[in-house]
Amino acid sequence: MYSGVQFSLYPMADDFVGIITGALGALDSYRDRLRIETDDISTLLVGPPELLFPAMRDLFVSVAASGVHCVLSASVSRGCPGGEDQSICDTDEPIGSVAELPRRIEAAVRKVAEAPRTGQPVAGQFALYVLGSDTHMPEVYGCIELLERSDVLDRPKNFVTKVKGDAGAVFEALSETFMRFGPSEGHITLDITISANSPSPGADLRP
Numbered sequence: 001m002y003s004g005v006q007f008s009l010y011p012m013a014d015d016f017v018g019i020i021t022g023a024l025g026a027l028d029s030y031r032d033r034l035r036i037e038t039d040d041i042s043t044l045l046v047g048p049p050e051l052l053f054p055a056m057r058d059l060f061v062s063v064a065a066s067g068v069h070c071v072l073s074a075s076v077s078r079g080c081p082g083g084e085d086q087s088i089c090d091t092d093e094p095i096g097s098v099a100e101l102p103r104r105i106e107a108a109v110r111k112v113a114e115a116p117r118t119g120q121p122v123a124g125q126f127a128l129y130v131l132g133s134d135t136h137m138p139e140v141y142g143c144i145e146l147l148e149r150s151d152v153l154d155r156p157k158n159f160v161t162k163v164k165g166d167a168g169a170v171f172e173a174l175s176e177t178f179m180r181f182g183p184s185e186g187h188i189t190l191d192i193t194i195s196a197n198s199p200s201p202g203a204d205l206r207p
């Protein structure tokens, strides 16, 4: 199954080139397991689905820890038809609807509870899109139940769900959403925005 992400980091700082280039160094420990390609718009990660969010978390937290206001925008995809290079995406993890929804939510809640915390608060919003499926809403509501039970749900908004909390919990909840919801063989995508250190009133409150 082809899985990967195109993501961009936007640090609101004069030295954005140095910050982005330095942040990409945080991916070095993943380079043997992920195909990584950077261009002027974004960085591509292709590889096992369980590595995509830890890699983005490490990169994002490495920048956010400096206090700079930064935003990460990501389009994550698995099961995209026609993808080449699938063997690098091999995984032993259970993917998608291999069990009834309540069991998958339980397993995901446990994983988020066990995820290491980073001490870095983040806010974000995302949408889960289950493509080519007429039973997508239970999967979306299941994912929102996971967020609520993991204490990272902020609130629903038009077209997206808002999340907040420690980066460790938020990235793990998004990873679990990617791994456990939607059909096992089908195509799903997540459209994600994560922010840290925003000067907006009420943003990023310590969880």
Ligand SMILES: Cc1ncc(C[n+]2csc(CCO)c2C)c(N)n1
Pocket: 007, 008, 009, 010, 016, 017, 020, 021, 038, 039, 040, 041, 042, 043
């Ligand atoms: C994760 C990530 N990858 C690529 C870019 C695109 N980009 C914008 S400025 C810059 C540095 C100068 O080359 C690069 C690579 C991004 N913003 N974030």
